[in-house]
Amino acid sequence: MTFVLDGIQDAWRLLVEGDSTTLHAVCVSLSCSVTAVALAAIIAIPYGAWLGFYRRDSRVQIFCLRLGMSVPTVIIGLMVYLALSRQGLFGTFDLLYTKTAIVIGEFLLAVPLLGTLSHGVASSTDPIVLETSRTFGASRLRALLTALGERRTALVAAGLATFSRCLTELGIAVTVGGNVQERTRTLPGAIQMELSRGDFSRAIAAGLVLVSVAVVITMASHVATKEKRQ
Amino acid sequence: MRGAHDGAPCEYLGNVPKLLQFPIFKTPPTTFRPNGLSGRGSRSSGSVFMTKTTTLRRREEPRVRPHLLLLFVTLSALVACDRGNVARSAKLGSTTSTQNSGILDELLQAFQTESGIRIDVITAGTGQALALGRRGDVDIVLVHARDLEDEFVESGHGINRQTVMWNDFVIAGPRGDPATIRSAKTAAECLKQIAGKRHLFVSRGDESGTHNREKKLWASIPMSPDKQDWYTSTGFGMGRCLLYASDKQGYVLVDRGTWLAFEDRTELRILFEGDAALKNEYGAILVNPARHSHVHAESARQLLQFLVSPKAQRLIDDFRIRGERLFHSAQVGG
Numbered sequence: 093m094t095f096v097l098d099g100i101q102d103a104w105r106l107l108v109e110g111d112s113t114t115l116h117a118v119c120v121s122l123s124c125s126v127t128a129v130a131l132a133a134i135i136a137i138p139y140g141a142w143l144g145f146y147r148r149d150s151r152v153q154i155f156c157l158r159l160g161m162s163v164p165t166v167i168i169g170l171m172v173y174l175a176l177s178r179q180g181l182f183g184t185f186d187l188l189y190t191k192t193a194i195v196i197g198e199f200l201l202a203v204p205l206l207g208t209l210s211h212g213v214a215s216s217t218d219p220i221v222l223e224t225s226r227t228f229g230a231s232r233l234r235a236l237l238t239a240l241g242e243r244r245t246a247l248v249a250a251g252l253a254t255f256s257r258c259l260t261e262l263g264i265a266v267t268v269g270g271n272v273q274e275r276t277r278t279l280p281g282a283i284q285m286e287l288s289r290g291d292f293s294r295a296i297a298a299g300l301v302l303v304s305v306a307v308v309i310t311m312a313s314h315v316a317t318k319e320k321r322q
Numbered sequence: 323m324r325g326a327h328d329g330a331p332c333e334y335l336g337n338v339p340k341l342l343q344f345p346i347f348k349t350p351p352t353t354f355r356p357n358g359l360s361g362r363g364s365r366s367s368g369s370v371f372m373t374k375t376t377t378l379r380r381r382e383e384p385r386v387r388p389h390l391l392l393l394f395v396t397l398s399a400l401v402a403c404d405r406g407n408v409a410r411s412a413k414l415g416s417t418t419s420t421q422n423s424g425i426l427d428e429l430l431q432a433f434q435t436e437s438g439i440r441i442d443v444i445t446a447g448t449g450q451a452l453a454l455g456r457r458g459d460v461d462i463v464l465v466h467a468r469d470l471e472d473e474f475v476e477s478g479h480g481i482n483r484q485t486v487m488w489n490d491f492v493i494a495g496p497r498g499d500p501a502t503i504r505s506a507k508t509a510a511e512c513l514k515q516i517a518g519k520r521h522l523f524v525s526r527g528d529e530s531g532t533h534n535r536e537k538k539l540w541a542s543i544p545m546s547p548d549k550q551d552w553y554t555s556t557g558f559g560m561g562r563c564l565l566y567a568s569d570k571q572g573y574v575l576v577d578r579g580t581w582l583a584f585e586d587r588t589e590l591r592i593l594f595e596g597d598a599a600l601k602n603e604y605g606a607i608l609v610n611p612a613r614h615s616h617v618h619a620e621s622a623r624q625l626l627q628f629l630v631s632p633k634a635q636r637l638i639d640d641f642r643i644r645g646e647r648l649f650h651s652a653q654v655g656g
Contacts, residue, residue: 178458178614186616188459189413189444270413272442273427285445288559289422290584 102293103300111297113274114282118301121278124191124265125258128198129206133251136206141240143207144214145222146232154211160204169267172197176268189270194278197264202254209250213243245317252313256306279305411440412621415451415460417531418559420604423579423648425641426464432637433628439621447559449529455479455607458614462622464629466531466577466604469538480607485652486629487638488603491535492581493594494564495573503573509597510542512573517545520552522572526563527555531602536575539599564588577602579648603652606630 106114143153175181176188176196187193221242225235240247262280269276271285279302286295420426421443430441444454448465455463456479464486465471474480493503493512501519503512516523525547526533540547547553554572556563560580567574568588581592606626611619628634635651642648 178616183458184616189442270442270444272444275442288418288562289424290561290565290587 096292096296099293099296100300103297106294106297107301113277114294114297114301116274117277117279117282117298118305120191120194120276121259121280121302122305124194124278125198125255125261128195128258129202129251129255131195131199132202132206132254136203137210137240137247137250138236140207140210140212141214141236144211144217145219145236145239148215154208157204157207157211161208163204164263165201165261166263166267168197168200169264172200172264172268188268189272189276191269191276193268194265194276197268198258198261201261201264202258205257206250206254209253210247213246213250214240216246217243248317249313252309256309259305259309260302410438410618410621411442412462412618412625413442413444413460414622414625415444415446415454415463415465417448417451417465417604418445418561419466419532419577419580420464421445422559422561423583423643425579425638425649428641429629429634429637432634433625436628436633437624439624441621441625445559447526447528447530447532448534452479455609458609458617460609461617461619462606462608462625464604464606466602467534468603468605470531470534471605471607474607478613479610481610482623482626483605483607484626484630486604486606487635487649487652488601489578489649490595491532491575491577491600491602492592493573493600494567494576494581494588494590495593496571497589497591499591499593501573503593506594509539509594509599512594513539514543514545516573517543517547517550517552520550522567522570523547523553524563524567524570524572524574525553525555526560527557528559530560532560532575532577535600535602539575542599564590579643582643582646582648604649 140157143150143157147153172193173180173188176185176193177183178188187196217239221239222235225238226232230238260280261278262284265271265276265278265281266284269278269281271277271281277285279298282298283295283302286292286298414430416426426443430443434440444451444460446454448467448470451460451463451465452470452474454460455474463474463480471480471483475483491509493509495501495503495516501512501516501521503515506512506515513523525536548555554566554570556566558566560576561584564574564576564580564584565588566572568590571589573593574590578595606629608619608622608626609617611617630652638649638651639647
């Protein structure tokens with residue numbers, strides 16, 4: 093059992109000294125998931141909201157979204173890998189084992205999730221907001237954005253849920269990112285790697301960092317979406 | 323539509339009884355500014371409730387603090403700008419044993435200092451690393467399964483194979499040695515005894531160099547252990563496979579490098595070593611640029627040259643884990 097205590101001690105030392113490998117993993121994790129979620133938000137939120145506001149009877153499209161959400165991440169990883177591999181459809185772009193590849197994979201993970209969540213937000217919004225804006229002469233898109241603006245708290249929560257999902261993603265990051273040290277190694281990938289080489293202290297360190305990042309994000313979202321009541 | 327309430331908004335709205343419950347109508351109509359409704363030229367949040375009534379409503383509504391989100395996005399954007407600035411690079415498909423032992427980091431660091439070429443390491447079992455080479459996803463491979471390597475070169479996927487270093491496999495098992503392999507003469511005999519006792523044997527099962535050697539040993543008995551209940555195929559890398567064997571107290575074929583790196587974390591002992599059939603040679607092969615025109619052939623060639631250079635060979639011979647020598651240079655030993 094001593095190695096666990098040693099590990100926690102070493103983990104603390106690595107964090108305090110700012111170990112470059114661990115810091116790189118933090119950077120890769122954050123930048124990839126932020127980019128992926130931001131790109132996904134551009135498509136998924138308007139689409140999900142459109143379904144929720146204007147196509148309430150379209151069960152097929154929402155089913156497709158939910159179906160996309162249920163695809164296991166290793167399958168997403170496999171598909172992206174096959175597509176980006178040299179002999180794949182997009183092989184010429186030389187994207188395999190880059191951060192771009194991770195972003196693509198996490199984007200595919202984020203779109204159905206964020207779409208479904210936005211659809212949920214939209215369909216739980218009182219349609220009166222929409223009707224009012226329409227009555228005041230707003231276009232359909234304008235009315236939709238207005239109504240979404242009224243539900244920004246819920247949307248931020250949906251975005252953060254998607255972000256956490258991407259941040260903690262292991263299968264995609266390792267399959268298409270290749271877990272290259274200081275280039276495409278994310279925090280979960282680092283934990284996996286250190287565990288496989290038996291360096292428990294570094295694994296614990298990476299784990300502590302991942303937990304801290306998650307805690308910071310949760311706290312930020314908690315503060316950002318704080319409800320102000322009189 | 324817009325013309326209707328531009329002129330007389332109050333009358334128009336008053337005609338819609340359903341909307342009367344909406345809080346916006348609790349304020350005097352004079353505060354109402356129809357221009358804000360189109361959303362253009364008004365404040366940026368895009369809400370139609372841009373009148374004084376908005377202020378009333380806002381106190382009740384959940385509020386997003388934009389500055390926090392902005393800070394978050396900015397920080398993330400900053401860390402996103404950490405793209406490496408090394409111009410030349412190559413991808414090396416290598417095995418878990420070289421990476422787990424730490425020798426690869428040391429060699430590649432020396433190489434990058436000397437040449438300025440950054441090497442991205444994709445860690446996989448030998449079989450997978452060669453598959454990556456066959457697909458052209460890496461530029462050079464460093465693997466250890468001679469049969470597969472020769473096949474890789476003969477089929478035209480790789481060129482210029484060079485032996486870089488060697489060490490050996492050992493068979494580790496529970497301290498008590500229930501299958502009594504300590505007294506065995508050859509590695510094949512060990513496996514035969516383990517099979518005879520039906521004692522747990524833990525296999526990599528991932529087409530790695532170690533797994534291939536193990537399959538070769540089983541085939542030399544000959545027998546096929548795949549469907550036996552005492553035979554576990556894990557799919558782990560060498561280190562985790564060893565830890566698995568330690569937890570389950572099984573026998574395992576392991577390369578000496580990984581063994582030394584993990585020795586103090588396992589409850590196992592080396593029970594058999596020294597058979598010629600356990601010699602473990604690492605070879606580097608360039609991915610054939612004639613077949614994959616995109617490979618970073620020049621960087622990869624320089625890496626290969628470096629790996630067999632006297633400097634790298636000395637690094638290999640001098641590499642120690644807790645005072646124990648892990649690898650032998652190809653030039654000196656043999």
